[in-house]
Amino acid sequence: MVQEKKIVEDVSGWLRLYDDGSVDRTWTGPPEVKFMVDSVPPHEQYIDGVATRDVLADPNSGLRVRIYLPEKTPEEEAAKLPLLLHFHGGGFCISEADWFMYYAIYTRFARQARAIVVSVYLRKAPEHRLPAAADDAFSALLWLSSQAKSCTEPWLEGADFNRVFLIGDSSGGNLVHETAVRAGKEDLSPLRVAGAIPVHPGFVRPERSRSEMEQPESPFLTLDMVDKFIALALPVGSTKEHPMTCPMGPAAPPLEELKLPPMLLCLADKDLILDTEREYYEAMKKANKEIEILMSFGMSHSFYLNKIAVDNDPTTAAQTDAFFAGVVEFIKKH
DSSP states (O other): OOOOOOEEEEETTTEEEETTSOEEOOOOSOGGGGGGGSBOOOOSSOBTTEEEEEEEEETTTTEEEEEEEEOOOGGGTTOOEEEEEEEOOSTTTSOOTTBHHHHHHHHHHHHHTTOEEEEEOOOOTTTSOTTHHHHHHHHHHHHHHHHHHSOOOGGGTTEEEEEEEEEEETHHHHHHHHHHHHHTTSOOTTOOEEEEEEESOOOOOSSOOHHHHHSOOBTTBOHHHHHHHHHHHSOTTOOTTSTTTOTTSTTSOOGGGOOOOOEEEEEETTOTTHHHHHHHHHHHHHTTOOEEEEEETTOOTTGGGOHHHHHHOHHHHHHHHHHHHHHHHHHHHO
């Protein structure tokens, strides 16, 4: 008699972990939103001004990236374009670089910021607990550094490796900080990290913050996701005080001692984890780091990824436009 697998963890419709260690990431939430987590195949022809391709960056580790290349105008032909290195969110446990929700956002960034975007396919927990995703993020930066020295990827020939920006949402925002920390300890020349853009980063504390208790949950962040994804992602035995989830905490290296690029911390004032994100900002200011806030008003965690809300709700659309404008302005400034 075949024994049926038992679910040992079920996280908000996003993930089920079974007693044999297997993981099912099939979306079980409302079917009308499933299109946002569907994979978008790469297309090397320009569609709405952007072409995409998937590249095997490291044959040894299997590290892959997706490149978004904007179509240059005749005036831009000789110009070098800044590079955005993107780390997707998903609590280190779900998401792919080729999901429609990211495709919609990063084709738009490629067009509006006039930038080449490189999005990393990150290994996921619990099969690959941290620091696996952080190692992938930094490996992608090292790959770009090697391309800066000797470019073998034709789609990066027009890149300005002196203006590389790290950007990531939610847990990808944690990876922005961690990658910036690691970059500060290395000579990546001729590549230069010109700026870092953590968007609604997943910074937390073991104790519930006031915002966690008072702010409404959203499809992109529930307390269930905060607790369970982090428990599945951190090294066994770790707490939320781990440096990857609490870089301003006692277990993390002192911020004063870190060499970090200018930062644009993107926040939403209805985010469940707003209080700990603000705590990170205050700690960075106290450590005399160059950091500014871009606030989205009336919005919750990762609101701009919700294509349905962006298309149908004028307030979400306006705040998404303001978010893009703020990030583009930061890129142009650096």
